[in-house]
Amino acid sequence: MESCGDEGWGLSSLVDVLAQGEHQLRQLDACLDEHSPVEQKKQLVRQAQAAFKQAISMAKAFECDRPRLAAAAADESPRSNSGGSFNSDRAFKEQERREMCKKRKTLPKWTSQVRVPLGAAGGADGLEDGYNWRKYGQKDILGAKHPRAYFRCTHRNTAGCVAMKQVQRSDDDPAVFVITYRGEHTCLQKPQKLSSSSPINQEAEQDQQLHLSFQTGLKVKTEGLSLEDGDRNSPFSFPSTPVSSFMSENNLLSSPPPRVIENSRFAGGFPPPFISPTTPESKYFSMSPWRVGSYGGEADLADVVSAVTSANNSSSAMDVAPFMLDSAGFDPALSFDESSFFHDL
DNA sequence: GTTATTTGACCCTT
DNA sequence: AAGGGTCAAATAAC
Numbered sequence: 001m002e003s004c005g006d007e008g009w010g011l012s013s014l015v016d017v018l019a020q021g022e023h024q025l026r027q028l029d030a031c032l033d034e035h036s037p038v039e040q041k042k043q044l045v046r047q048a049q050a051a052f053k054q055a056i057s058m059a060k061a062f063e064c065d066r067p068r069l070a071a072a073a074a075d076e077s078p079r080s081n082s083g084g085s086f087n088s089d090r091a092f093k094e095q096e097r098r099e100m101c102k103k104r105k106t107l108p109k110w111t112s113q114v115r116v117p118l119g120a121a122g123g124a125d126g127l128e129d130g131y132n133w134r135k136y137g138q139k140d141i142l143g144a145k146h147p148r149a150y151f152r153c154t155h156r157n158t159a160g161c162v163a164m165k166q167v168q169r170s171d172d173d174p175a176v177f178v179i180t181y182r183g184e185h186t187c188l189q190k191p192q193k194l195s196s197s198s199p200i201n202q203e204a205e206q207d208q209q210l211h212l213s214f215q216t217g218l219k220v221k222t223e224g225l226s227l228e229d230g231d232r233n234s235p236f237s238f239p240s241t242p243v244s245s246f247m248s249e250n251n252l253l254s255s256p257p258p259r260v261i262e263n264s265r266f267a268g269g270f271p272p273p274f275i276s277p278t279t280p281e282s283k284y285f286s287m288s289p290w291r292v293g294s295y296g297g298e299a300d301l302a303d304v305v306s307a308v309t310s311a312n313n314s315s316s317a318m319d320v321a322p323f324m325l326d327s328a329g330f331d332p333a334l335s336f337d338e339s340s341f342f343h344d345l
Numbered sequence: 346g347t348t349a350t351t352t353g354a355c356c357c358t359t
Numbered sequence: 360a361a362g363g364g365t366c367a368a369a370t371a372a373c
Contacts, residue, residue, distance in 0.1 A: 358361105359361090
């Protein structure tokens with residue numbers, strides 16, 4: 001059932017986003033000559049930047065689905081003999097799997113730990129991070145007391161989102177869950193579609209998004225970075241999030257209805273897409289003692305937690321698709337109230 | 346009906 | 360070969 005993601009999502013929304021970016025650039029161009037406030041120009045630059053970031057992100061996600069589409073098309077024509085299509089189908093699946101593995105390796109990866117109040121109905125479930133996750137597997141891990149649960153973004157098929165996460169209860173402290181995220185959400189488009197018919201509204205929308213993200217990020221942002229290095233001054237400050245639904249290790253009910261936290265600022269799920277080697281990560285995270293996050297591309301996860309406090313985690317030349325923040329703004333200075341976050345577990 | 350979870354089988358990496 | 364990660368059929372939930 002998990003097969004076909006139609007490419008409809010990709011191209012049309014990608015075009016929308018690109019058009020939006022272009023529109024913003026044109027606006028900028030128009031107001032360059034005028035003596036309009038610098039701040040406004042900067043704003044336009046940032047808007048366009050964000051739009052193109054998102055476009056790149058979407059394009060990458062689209063690219064990932066291309067082999068699948070190509071193979072599907074190739075399978076369409078020589079349908080004359082029955083055996084052939086079967087074979088190509090199998091071959092295609094194998095190829096797809098290989099692609100998937102390659103892809104996985106390049107995905108950004110980071111972990112976080114979440115402590116859950118012990119009173120929480122026999123364990124952790126229904127933890128929310130503002131994203132919709134779909135569980136696709138669970139595995140007993142050697143040497144671990146608790147199984148590991150595998151999630152991927154619900155919008156994987158509809159929006160080509162590659163975000164995934166693994167959740168595992170800590171051996172030492174059953175109240176602690178180690179969450180490993182992989183890949184960034186590319187499904188950030190709001191339900192409404194960007195319509196090129198009403199650029200005004202688009203702008204308002206975009207403004208809001210930007211305000212959200214830049215408000216949160218500005219404190220961290222290093223001044224004087226070049227635009228093309230925009231990834232480095234990612235506004236995202238907090239990679240750790242709780243889980244959305246969890247394994248039923250003792251047949252805990254998982255709370256599947258993925259309520260999207262609309263007004264909550266603590267919805268997370270993002271890593272900083274880049275950590276500048278010169279920028280101590282600790283700057284990016286506001287950590288409570290039990291919530292730590294770290295980020296390392298191809299790096300191993302073994303000492304990932306301890307790496308948080310050390311600044312010399314040079315994430316090397318990693319090809320991370322940038323993305324645009326949408327609903328997941330987060331104020332780094334705001335250590336959020338965990339009890340209220342988890343109180344309904 | 347649709348959508349999500351469970352769970353054993355399967356594939357890939359080490 | 361072993362272990363981890365993913366698939367997909369069966370099942371559950373809505």
